[in-house]
Amino acid sequence: MAEYILRRIFQLIIVFFLFLVFSYLLFNAIPGNAFSSLLLNPALPPDAYEKVLETFGLDKPLSERLQLYIVNFFKGDFGYSYKYFPKTPIELIAERLPRTLMLFSIVNIVAFYTGFFIGKVLAWRRGSKAETWITVTSVFSYTVFYPWFALMMLWVFGYKLGWLPIGKFLYPEKWYDAPFDSDVVFTSMIKFTVVISIIQFLAYIASRGIESLSFRRNIRLSSLIVIFIGSYFYWNQGQALIEKPYAADIAYHMILPVMVVTVVAFAGTALLTRTTMMEVLKEDYILTARAKGISQKRIRDRHAARTALLPVVTSFIFTIVTIIDGSVLTEQIFSWPGMGQLLLQSVLEEDIPVAMATFSFVGIFALIAHLLADISYSYLDPRIRIKSQG
Amino acid sequence: MDKNLDQNLQKELRREAIKRNWLLFKQSKLGMIGLYIVIFFLFLALLQPFLFITGIWNKGVYDPVVGYEAIKDTLLVVECPNEYPTEKYESYTDCPSQGEITVKQLYMAPGVEVGDMYETFIQPAPPSKRHLLGTDSLGRDVFSQIMEGSQVAFILGLLSATLGVGISTILGTIAAFFGGKIDAYLMRQSDLILMLPSLPLLFIISAFAELKVWHLAVVLGVLGGLGGSVITIKSQALQVKVKPFVDSARITGGSNMKILFSHVLPNVAPLALLFMVFSVTGAIASESVLSFLGLLNIDMSWGIMIYLSQTDGFIFSGMRYWWLILPAGLAVTFLAGGFYLVGRGLDDVFNPRLRKR
Numbered sequence: 152m153a154e155y156i157l158r159r160i161f162q163l164i165i166v167f168f169l170f171l172v173f174s175y176l177l178f179n180a181i182p183g184n185a186f187s188s189l190l191l192n193p194a195l196p197p198d199a200y201e202k203v204l205e206t207f208g209l210d211k212p213l214s215e216r217l218q219l220y221i222v223n224f225f226k227g228d229f230g231y232s233y234k235y236f237p238k239t240p241i242e243l244i245a246e247r248l249p250r251t252l253m254l255f256s257i258v259n260i261v262a263f264y265t266g267f268f269i270g271k272v273l274a275w276r277r278g279s280k281a282e283t284w285i286t287v288t289s290v291f292s293y294t295v296f297y298p299w300f301a302l303m304m305l306w307v308f309g310y311k312l313g314w315l316p317i318g319k320f321l322y323p324e325k326w327y328d329a330p331f332d333s334d335v336v337f338t339s340m341i342k343f344t345v346v347i348s349i350i351q352f353l354a355y356i357a358s359r360g361i362e363s364l365s366f367r368r369n370i371r372l373s374s375l376i377v378i379f380i381g382s383y384f385y386w387n388q389g390q391a392l393i394e395k396p397y398a399a400d401i402a403y404h405m406i407l408p409v410m411v412v413t414v415v416a417f418a419g420t421a422l423l424t425r426t427t428m429m430e431v432l433k434e435d436y437i438l439t440a441r442a443k444g445i446s447q448k449r450i451r452d453r454h455a456a457r458t459a460l461l462p463v464v465t466s467f468i469f470t471i472v473t474i475i476d477g478s479v480l481t482e483q484i485f486s487w488p489g490m491g492q493l494l495l496q497s498v499l500e501e502d503i504p505v506a507m508a509t510f511s512f513v514g515i516f517a518l519i520a521h522l523l524a525d526i527s528y529s530y531l532d533p534r535i536r537i538k539s540q541g
Numbered sequence: 542m543d544k545n546l547d548q549n550l551q552k553e554l555r556r557e558a559i560k561r562n563w564l565l566f567k568q569s570k571l572g573m574i575g576l577y578i579v580i581f582f583l584f585l586a587l588l589q590p591f592l593f594i595t596g597i598w599n600k601g602v603y604d605p606v607v608g609y610e611a612i613k614d615t616l617l618v619v620e621c622p623n624e625y626p627t628e629k630y631e632s633y634t635d636c637p638s639q640g641e642i643t644v645k646q647l648y649m650a651p652g653v654e655v656g657d658m659y660e661t662f663i664q665p666a667p668p669s670k671r672h673l674l675g676t677d678s679l680g681r682d683v684f685s686q687i688m689e690g691s692q693v694a695f696i697l698g699l700l701s702a703t704l705g706v707g708i709s710t711i712l713g714t715i716a717a718f719f720g721g722k723i724d725a726y727l728m729r730q731s732d733l734i735l736m737l738p739s740l741p742l743l744f745i746i747s748a749f750a751e752l753k754v755w756h757l758a759v760v761l762g763v764l765g766g767l768g769g770s771v772i773t774i775k776s777q778a779l780q781v782k783v784k785p786f787v788d789s790a791r792i793t794g795g796s797n798m799k800i801l802f803s804h805v806l807p808n809v810a811p812l813a814l815l816f817m818v819f820s821v822t823g824a825i826a827s828e829s830v831l832s833f834l835g836l837l838n839i840d841m842s843w844g845i846m847i848y849l850s851q852t853d854g855f856i857f858s859g860m861r862y863w864w865l866i867l868p869a870g871l872a873v874t875f876l877a878g879g880f881y882l883v884g885r886g887l888d889d890v891f892n893p894r895l896r897k898r
Binding site: 162163165166169170173174177178180181182283286287290291293294295296297298299300302303306310426430475476479480483494495498499506510513514517518521 | 570571725729732733735736737738739740741742744745748749822826829830833834843847851856857866869870873874877878881882885888892
């Protein structure tokens with residue numbers, strides 16, 4: 152096992168190296184460079200363009216630049232952004248990442264819970280009219296053309312009804328005399344969300360072993376109430392009290408994107424749960440449970456749903472990996488200045504240091520997740536033979 | 542004689558299997574709905590060339606890209622109030638309403654006063670008998686554009702899905718069958734592809750190459766074929782590889798190639814077919830997203846229709862220009878959904894544990 156992991160890590164480093172070289176060459180293959188627009192300005196002296204290129208080292212041949220970039224990358228130096236000059240890519244990512252994580256962690260948690268619940272019920276009520284209609288709705292929201300749907304929702308809620316803001320993540324006029332910038336608020340909001348979900352998760356785990364269904368439900372309900380009361384007290388004391396109006400502003404801007412992405416994202420989980428749950432319901436031990444005379448709800452929740460949860464959780468982990476990739480379109484439509492927009496802008500403006508840094512950030516994230524998934528698979532399922540994976 | 546009989550028997554068996562699978566597929570209601578949707582769009586895609594060839598449609602009027610027809614209409618000249626809401630208009634978006642035109646828009650036409658009837662050519666013309674779904678802001682027939690878009694979607698979806706699934710099936714089976722270094726190489730290669738963020742990658746490619754439908758199909762097919770689906774197909778092939786009939790084929794002296802192509806591949810094929818149907822959905826969505834962002838060099842597609850309706854500002858004008866907003870978006874959604882439902886139906890056929898009985 153240890154040898155396998157070591158070999159995998161060795162391969163991982165090679166793959167990452169290839170990834171760096173490949174993406175660097177790819178960015179340089181785009182015609183023009185980040186400063187081409189300077190040539191269009193007649194007010195600039197003719198040598199200004201060359202001077203800028205020299206400052207950023209773009210006049211060197213490609214092979215030398217590639218070499219320099221990779222050596223510096225492994226030293227931990229990612230260069231400076233071309234467009235936001237004195238800032239480094241790391242600073243930019245540190246500024247943008249909390250915004251994306253805040254938005255998409257909420258979306259993923261909500262989508263996972265609703266999706267799993269709906270999928271469970273769908274498989275259980277197979278053949279009923281409700282099942283057909285809910286399946287049709289989920290397939291619609293699974294395959295709906297996402298940008299179109301998001302724009303329609305923007306039109307309905309932001310424009311026609313005027314309930315929710317149309318874009319951006321805050322009202323700038325409310326932030327003129329704010330004693331801190333938005334990242335501080337984002338960080339404390341993320342902390343708050345994480346603490347809440349940990350408490351909820353612990354309550355879920357603790358109540359798992361309880362036999363009586365109604366008692367278990369009451370415990371879970373009371374944990375929710377505790378969370379509500381606790382969050383009320385949290386937001387009314389000390390630092391949080393000052394941050395409260397600003398956090399509320401951000402939360403208000405988050406409602407529409409969260410709603411739209413959740414509607415699109417829950418369907419994937421629901422349909423997957425439906426399939427796995429149907430497979431599980433054919434197993435012999437479900438028949439045994441029925442023969443023992445256990446109540447239907449118990450069979451559904453404790454015998455079938457638990458087994459069906461495994462592949463769903465796996466796909467959930469892979470969804471988390473693709474958060475940044477998937478945020479590109481959403482952030483573009485809702486003009487939410489997060490990682491996705493940074494990625495897209497840096498690619499379109501050929502801001503190579505930032506684009507490389509974001510690409511490698513996404514890449515490292517994906518590689519490590521795949522490695523962990525593979526290792527845990529071979530650990531959990533002895534049928535997957537490590538030897539055959541080389 | 543004996544051989545002939547054997548062949549006939551095989552043919553008969555194959556026909557039986559297809560018939561049985563078809564009966565199973567027919568049982569899944571949603572799968573049949575999906576099939577009807579796909580057939581409907583296929584019909585639309587084929588109908589357009591037919592209408593042009595038989596001359597029912599004039600190319601000058603109905604061509605989806607360069608066709609033009611202006612619909613003459615008489616409009617009532619009105620003056621918009623300065624403050625809303627008034628009795629007639631709720632907000633400034635309602636003025637001028639259907640069949641009306643403001644005086645301000647007519648500053649080039651002297652002598653027109655409020656209350657006159659003004660004859661003009663309207664450009665996004667509402668649906669009429671001549672143009673079933675109206676015309677867009679350049680006077681082109683929207684229904685014809687929808688048909689053209691479904692041709693693009695079918696060509697792109699089927700081509701890229703076939704290519705992608707072909708590549709991933711062959712590579713996945715080879716990886717599972719030979720194992721060792723080949724497997725390690727192929728798996729790391731798909732890791733590499735999965736690491737690249739897909740949408741930005743397509744942006745970069747579209748920046749240095751002018752992408753037409755065929756090119757995009759090849760790019761999407763290759764990216765899809767080398768990426769995650771290799772891993773899934775490989776895991777399926779690994780399960781086939783340890784089945785007893787593969788061992789018995791080896792004992793009776795079958796060569797590696799023979800076992801690979803006549804025993805392992807046919808057993809992976811159902812999953813590959815399933816993958817193909819699902820990846821059509823993905824290809825159609827990717828094309829629409831890229832066209833929607835204005836990055837493709839395609840004359841007309843559903844994504845471009847939505848892109849145009851957005852850049853011309855119709856998408857925020859609400860349902861007044863519904864024929865510019867709804868048909869394209871719904872067409873993408875329904876065709877992708879149709880293929881998805883067909884995939885669901887096939888899943889029921891190939892995976893016995895999903896069946897009702």
